[in-house]
Amino acid sequence: MASPITPVIAATPGTRSAAKPALLSVRNVAKNFGRNAVLRNVSLEIAEGEFLTILGESGSGKTTLLRIVAGFETANSGEIWMGSERLDHQPPYRRRVNTVFQSYALFPHLTVEENVGYGLRVAKRPAAEIVQRVAEALVKVKMTTHAKAKPSKISGGQQQRVALARALVNRPRLLLLDEPLSALDANLRRQMQVELKSLQREVGIAFVFVTHDQEEAMVMSDRIALLRSGELEQVATPREIYSRPATAYVAQFIGHTNLLKGEVRGGVVRCASLAWAASLPDGPALFSLRPEHVRLAGSGASGNGSVRVRGRVVHQAFHGATELIRVECADGLVLVVRTASSSAVHNEVELEFSAADAVLVRESPERI
Amino acid sequence: MFSRAYKTVVTAPPLVWVTVFLLVPYLLMFCYSFWSVSPAQAIVHSWNLENYKELLQKTVYWETLLRSMWIAARVMVFSLLLGYPLAYFLSFYAGKRKDLLYQMVIIPLWVSYLVRAYAWKTILGSDGVLNTLLQYVHLATHPLDFLLYSPFAVVLTLTHIYTPFTFLPIYAALEHIPRNLVEASHDLGATPVQTFWKVIFPLSIPGVVAGATFAFVLSLGDFLAPLLLGGPSGIMISNIVVSLFGAAYNWPLGAAISLGMLVIVVSLLFFSERLEKKWSFS
Numbered sequence: 001m002a003s004p005i006t007p008v009i010a011a012t013p014g015t016r017s018a019a020k021p022a023l024l025s026v027r028n029v030a031k032n033f034g035r036n037a038v039l040r041n042v043s044l045e046i047a048e049g050e051f052l053t054i055l056g057e058s059g060s061g062k063t064t065l066l067r068i069v070a071g072f073e074t075a076n077s078g079e080i081w082m083g084s085e086r087l088d089h090q091p092p093y094r095r096r097v098n099t100v101f102q103s104y105a106l107f108p109h110l111t112v113e114e115n116v117g118y119g120l121r122v123a124k125r126p127a128a129e130i131v132q133r134v135a136e137a138l139v140k141v142k143m144t145t146h147a148k149a150k151p152s153k154i155s156g157g158q159q160q161r162v163a164l165a166r167a168l169v170n171r172p173r174l175l176l177l178d179e180p181l182s183a184l185d186a187n188l189r190r191q192m193q194v195e196l197k198s199l200q201r202e203v204g205i206a207f208v209f210v211t212h213d214q215e216e217a218m219v220m221s222d223r224i225a226l227l228r229s230g231e232l233e234q235v236a237t238p239r240e241i242y243s244r245p246a247t248a249y250v251a252q253f254i255g256h257t258n259l260l261k262g263e264v265r266g267g268v269v270r271c272a273s274l275a276w277a278a279s280l281p282d283g284p285a286l287f288s289l290r291p292e293h294v295r296l297a298g299s300g301a302s303g304n305g306s307v308r309v310r311g312r313v314v315h316q317a318f319h320g321a322t323e324l325i326r327v328e329c330a331d332g333l334v335l336v337v338r339t340a341s342s343s344a345v346h347n348e349v350e351l352e353f354s355a356a357d358a359v360l361v362r363e364s365p366e367r368i
Numbered sequence: 369m370f371s372r373a374y375k376t377v378v379t380a381p382p383l384v385w386v387t388v389f390l391l392v393p394y395l396l397m398f399c400y401s402f403w404s405v406s407p408a409q410a411i412v413h414s415w416n417l418e419n420y421k422e423l424l425q426k427t428v429y430w431e432t433l434l435r436s437m438w439i440a441a442r443v444m445v446f447s448l449l450l451g452y453p454l455a456y457f458l459s460f461y462a463g464k465r466k467d468l469l470y471q472m473v474i475i476p477l478w479v480s481y482l483v484r485a486y487a488w489k490t491i492l493g494s495d496g497v498l499n500t501l502l503q504y505v506h507l508a509t510h511p512l513d514f515l516l517y518s519p520f521a522v523v524l525t526l527t528h529i530y531t532p533f534t535f536l537p538i539y540a541a542l543e544h545i546p547r548n549l550v551e552a553s554h555d556l557g558a559t560p561v562q563t564f565w566k567v568i569f570p571l572s573i574p575g576v577v578a579g580a581t582f583a584f585v586l587s588l589g590d591f592l593a594p595l596l597l598g599g600p601s602g603i604m605i606s607n608i609v610v611s612l613f614g615a616a617y618n619w620p621l622g623a624a625i626s627l628g629m630l631v632i633v634v635s636l637l638f639f640s641e642r643l644e645k646k647w648s649f650s
Contacts, residue, residue, distance in 0.1 A: 072551050092554040105552040108649035109570045119556035122566070152649060170556065 023048045023206050024069065024087075024174055029078030031064055031230075038064045039075070039230045046174065046208060051200050053209045053217040055253075056227035062210045063102075065227070066176050069208065070099050082173065098167035100177040104159045106151035112162050113138065113147040119170040137165040140199070157188050164196075168203060177209045181216065193219050214254050218242070226250055233364070249364035251288035256324065258294070258335050260287040260358060269358075272333035276307045276355035286361050291324060291338035293357035297350040305355045311335065313347055327351060394630075400623035409617055419624035429608065429625065436604040439523055439594075440587035444534075446527040447583040448576065451534035455575075456568075459542035470539075477532050485596050488525045492516040492597070517599025525593045530586050534579035541575025542568070573647040581640040585633050605629065 022045040031039040038061045046052050056062040067073040069080060071092030080088040087095055098119070106115050117134045125133075138144045141161035146154050151162065160180060167175055181189045181196075197220045200207050211217055217224050218238045225235040226249075234246040245251035248259055262271035264280045271287070297308055311329035318341065325337045327349060335351060402415045423429050454473065462469050476484070491497045494511035502508040514520055545568060553563040591606035598604065605625065612622030 070551075070555060072554075092551070093557050093559055097555075099552070099555045101548050101552060103546075103548060105546065105548040107549060107552070107567060109647070118553070118558070118566075122553075122556065122558040122562050150649070166556065 021048060021083075022046065023050070023082065024208075025081045026065070026069065027079045027081065029065070029068060029075045029080070031061070031068060031073065031075050037230055039068075042078070042227075042230070042232055044225055044232065044235065046206055049204045049206055051197065051207045051209065051220060051222045053211060053221040053224045054227055055211060055214060055217040055224050057212055057253075059229075060227045061230040062212075062227050063178055066099075066178055066208065066210050069174075070097055070176055071095050096173045098170055098172040098175055100160075100163045100167050100175065100180045102178045102180065102182060104151075104163040104180075106159055106162055106166070108151055111148050111150055112143060112154070115151065115162055116166045116169050118166060123170075133169055137169040140168070140202075141165045156183055157192070160184065160192065164199070168199075168205070172205060174206045174208065177207060179210055179212070181211070182213075189216075196220065218254070226253065228253075228364070244359055245288055245361055247362045247364045248286055248288065251359070251361050256291050256336060256338075258289040258291065259361075260289055262287060269355075272331035273329060274307055274309055274333065276305070276358070278355065278360075280360065286363055287358040288361045289335075289353060289358045291336045292322075294335055294337040294351050294353045296337065296339060296345070297352035306352050307355055308350060308352050309333070309335070310348070310350050313345055313349060316345065325349075397623045397626055400620050401627050403620045405618050405620060411619065419621050422621065423624055423628065429605075432603060432608055433605050433628075435519070436588055436606070439519055439526070439602075439604060440584045442523045443526040443530060443587040444580050444583040446523070447531040447534035448580055450527070450531050451579055452538055452576065454531075455535050455539035455542055459539055473532055473535055481529065481592065484529055485525055485593055488521065488528070488597060489516065492521055492524075516597060517602065519598065519602045521597040521599075522593050522602045522604070525597055526587045526590060529593070530583045533582040533586065537578035537582070538572060538575040541572040541578075545571045570647070571649070574644040577640050577643045577647070581636065585636060588633065589629065 024046040026042060026044040029039055029042045030037070042061075042065060044052075054062045054065060064073060068075050068088070071087075071090065075088060078088075079086060082096065087097075107118065110118065113134050116137050117130050120130045120133060135144070138147055141164055143158060143161050143165065146158060146162075151159055154162070160183075163180070177196075181192050184192060193216060196207075209217075209220065221238055223235060223237055224241050226233045226241065228249055234241055234250045236244075236246075241250060242254055245254065245257075251257045251259065260271045260274070262269045262274075262285050264270075264278065264282050264285050266282070267277055267279055269276050269278045269280070269285065269287070309329045311327035311333075313325055314328050314334075315326040317324045321341060322338050323341050323345075325339060325345060327335050327337055329335060329351075337351060339345065400411075401419055402417070404412045404414065404416065404418055406412050458466055458469050458473075489496075492515040493499070494513060494516070496516070498515060499508065499511040502512065503510075549567055549571070550563060553567045554560075558566060588604075589606055591604060591610050594602045594604040594607055595610075598607075606629075609622050609625050609629075612618045612625070
């Protein structure tokens with residue numbers, strides 16, 4: 001059994017020359033449950049110390065991918081590598097990977113400190129070391145006062161912290177978190193997002209975090225891997241995935257967007273009554289235009305490359321700091337516009353956006 | 369939520385049943401244990417402690433009680449040794465065959481106790497299946513006579529009969545263990561063997577205690593297996609009670625022994641329930 005204290009020195013694969021070497025690489029992994037394909041040809045690399053979020057709807061295969069990395073499921077094809085070590089042939093108890101389970105999975109017959117010390121005890125570490133490391137881990141998650149309590153006697157948020165301490169105390173090279181915040185209420189959840197992120201920076205361990213909550217993914221991640229029906233749609237930083245979505249699905253899944261179905265002819269895009277110049281080959285094209293990039297046009301002159309359209313306000317939704325306004329324009333075109341909440345809106349409005357903000361996206365084909 | 373009348377109608381029949389067929393007989397037995405039998409074989413309704421004195425003084429009762437407990441203890445251990453691995457295998461490794469195998473454990477319970485006891489008589493007797501086989505393959509030159517009419521035969525038969533009773537609560541306890549605890553244990557570096565002893569077994573203790581109690585208590589009070597297969601050396605305490613209520617016609621002494629047994633069994637149940645509670649975490 002690999003000792004959980006001395007890190008295995010990973011030989012960097014010669015093929016990679018990126019600044020951060022890949023800690024874990026998932027190569028062409030596919031998984032079927034019966035005839036149902038859950039993952040198809042998924043490849044993904046996770047760098048040392050990275051916070052990567054696997055984002056997807058329920059049934060997208062995100063938990064299955066996590067379970068394959070942890071070793072609870074076996075992929076039908078593909079490989080998992082940690083440095084120069086092939087992981088997918090090893091049982092879960094030999095992988096230097098620890099998991100925080102969705103329902104925490106704390107051992108009900110053990111106290112908080114016995115739970116946290118479990119990994120060190122089964123690895124037969126010296127007793128004094130166990131005591132010290134458990135105490136440190138409990139301090140880190142602020143659970144020292146509950147050290148002697150059984151899991152059933154502490155709250156959900158506290159169980160969450162214990163589960164985190166139980167995993168981190170083993171100093172894994174990679175921590176997997178399966179929707180760990182989904183059982184918490186909204187306030188505690190936001191608080192834990194911040195704590196978890198700062199804890200990750202502090203310990204410097206790579207986190208793979210699974211969630212269906214795009215906001216959570218945006219707040220916490222270094223990179224987001226968006227999974228849809230068992231295939232990766234896009235892997236990018238939160239900013240990039242928001243501002244340059246690769247596909248229509250990504251654009252719609254993350255934040256609000258207007259999808260504009262247009263036709264390019266001779267360097268001009270036409271979409272309903274809109275038209276703007278773009279250096280694109282002729283043919284149909286799909287664009288994503290974020291509501292905050294559409295403005296209520298003032299009386300002043302419009303900037304260079306700006307597109308204008310008139311319309312009628314059909315719906316107005318209050319979102320706190322901002323409002324989303326649905327505007328019906330000519331030829332069945334509907335645009336959603338984000339405005340500051342205080343702005344007075346007339347029935348008839350003129351909208352304006354910059355052509356550069358309409359991002360070309362790929363169509364997302366239907367998948368079953 | 370429910371009306372008074374409804375509650376009365378629903379609870380009355382079981383209450384009447386328990387009173388007439390359980391409480392009243394126990395009360396009668398309690399009274400009998402303080403009475404005595406006259407030389408003319410009539411029950412004398414005079415209250416005294418003679419029966420209990422005789423129980424404490426005569427070694428035959430003590431010896432038989434200890435032998436019965438020793439037999440029951442062996443039955444308990446063997447049913448656990450058979451029932452636990454079976455339940456563990458079914459719960460964790462049987463996969464799609466789980467339901468079929470479960471039924472196969474349960475089906476023997478539908479066969480009459482007597483049939484199963486007689487079956488062992490056929491197998492263990494001097495002209496029985498086992499002895500014939502042993503001589504046929506020259507493992508024995510003459511029939512082995514310790515097989516039948518011995519404590520061995522009683523332990524074997526009772527183990528066969530009560531193993532399903534041990535299996536069932538253990539299986540239920542194992543099925544109750546959330547599988548993510550097993551995954552969490554593996555995830556934290558524990559091998560399957562470590563996981564079994566540190567997580568699975570501790571969490572199955574309530575089932576083990578319940579199963580052990582079933583096997584011990586049911587065996588302790590058994591009188592058919594020793595009657596059919598025990599021979600003179602395999603007599604158990606219940607056989608003495610049966611003969612006291614029958615041929616020996618000493619109901620008061622029989623009642624006193626029965627009450628003694630009742631005290632032992634109730635204390636055991638009390639103890640095992642506390643043990644089960646201590647190891648329950650849900």
